[in-house]
Amino acid sequence: DTAVSQTPKYLVTQMGNDKSIKCEQNLGHDTMYWYKQDSKKFLKIMFSYNNKELIINETVPNRFSPKSPDKAHLNLHINSLELGDSAVYFCASSQFAGVRTGELFFGEGSRLTVL
Amino acid sequence: AQTVTQSQPEMSVQEAETVTLSCTYDTSESNYYLFWYKQPPSRQMILVIRQEAYKQQNATENRFSVNFQKAAKSFSLKISDSQLGDTAMYFCAFMKGSSNTGKLIFGQGTTLQVKP
Numbered sequence: 001d002t003a004v005s006q007t008p009k010y011l012v013t014q015m016g017n018d019k020s021i022k023c024e025q026n027l028g029h030d031t032m033y034w035y036k037q038d039s040k041k042f043l044k045i046m047f048s049y050n051n052k053e054l055i056i057n058e059t060v061p062n063r064f065s066p067k068s069p070d071k072a073h074l075n076l077h078i079n080s081l082e083l084g085d086s087a088v089y090f091c092a093s094s095q096f097a098g099v100r101t102g103e104l105f106f107g108e109g110s111r112l113t114v115l
Numbered sequence: 116a117q118t119v120t121q122s123q124p125e126m127s128v129q130e131a132e133t134v135t136l137s138c139t140y141d142t143s144e145s146n147y148y149l150f151w152y153k154q155p156p157s158r159q160m161i162l163v164i165r166q167e168a169y170k171q172q173n174a175t176e177n178r179f180s181v182n183f184q185k186a187a188k189s190f191s192l193k194i195s196d197s198q199l200g201d202t203a204m205y206f207c208a209f210m211k212g213s214s215n216t217g218k219l220i221f222g223q224g225t226t227l228q229v230k231p
Contacts, residue, residue, distance in 0.1 A: 031217055041154075041204060043221040056216050090160065094217050104219065106160035 003027050004107040006091050012113045013081060020077045021110045023091030031055075031096045032074035033104065034066060037088040046089075049074055050096050081114045088112070117142045119209050121222035128197045129230050135182075136192045136225045138207030146212030149183065149190045150219070155203040163205070166190065168212065197229045 004025045013019050025032065033056075034046040048056035052068045063079045078085060088111045092104040118141045128134035140149070151163040166174045166183050173181050178198075182191045194201055207222040 033217065041224045043206065043224075045218050048216050048218065050216075056218055058218075088158065092160075096217075103162050103165070104160075104217065109158040 002107075004091055004093055004105050006089075006107040006110045008110060009108060010111050010113075012115065014115055015081055015083060017081050018077070018079045019081060019112070020075055021089055021091075021112070022073070022075045023107060024073050025091075025093040025105070026072065027093055027095075027105060029093040029095050029105070030071050031094050032068065032071075033092040033094075034074065034076050035090040035092060035106075037090060037109070039087070043090070047074075047076075078112075081112075083114050086112055086114045117144070117147075117209050117211070117220050119207050119220050119222035121205075121207055121225050123225045124223070125226045125228070127228040127230055128194075130197055130199060132197055133193060133195045134197055134227065136194075136205050136207075136227065138190045138192070138222055140188050140190065140207070140209050140222075142188070142209065142211075144211050144213070148210045148212060149181075150208040150210070151179070151181070151192045152206045152208055152221075153201075153203045154206065154224070155200075160206070164192065194227075199229050199231060201227065202229045203227060 031050045033048045037043045046060045047066045049068045065077045068074045088109040090109045091107040094104045147168045149166045153161045164176045178195045204224045208219045
């Protein structure tokens with residue numbers, strides 16, 4: 001069973017469209033994250049949720065809206081897609097009590113291409 | 116603000132040999148954690164090794180070990196007996212010890228190719 005699963009793994013869309021990426025973890029963790037990896041492979045945190053509450057919003061444009069319906073899910077919705085949104089988006093999770101250990105469990109990433 | 120720098124964009128090593136990947140960081144924090152993550156071609160990020168800044172002893176995990184020099188703010192990864200499966204991109208990462216958010220700050224990454 002995949003611990004952190006993301007869908008879709010590949011997404012190609014036109015500029016201006018709205019799209020969503022879903023993430024689910026079956027590890028029983030209570031903290032989930034979205035990271036963005038750009039074309040130069042640079043990884044940067046976007047959002048973090050703990051027990052469905054937002055705890056990090058790393059100056060991400062308002063077009064990006066995360067939603068956490070429960071502890072096991074963290075979805076990412078992107079409005080009015082722009083060319084610069086093309087990237088690989090990684091979902092990750094960790095146990096809050098153990099968050100200081102730094103062991104984040106990552107999904108396989110969702111490659112978004114905006115044309 | 117914390118920064119993490121990996122000055123080697125690409126490296127290669129022969130199978131069974133040893134390679135060292137460099138990482139330096141900048142922080143004013145006294146309590147923090149350092150990590151090496153591996154990203155193989157499959158894209159999934161995997162934790163390789165972790166070091167608590169308050170521990171003087173260098174962390175080791177089988178063929179992977181670190182050289183943690185706190186005063187120099189250096190955190191290198193040594194891979195012994197390199198295997199073809201070690202081919203991947205390696206990221207050094209930093210987390211504040213006082214963090215209750217789990218925020219990792221990553222370096223730019225080093226692409227390692229293990230040659231047969």
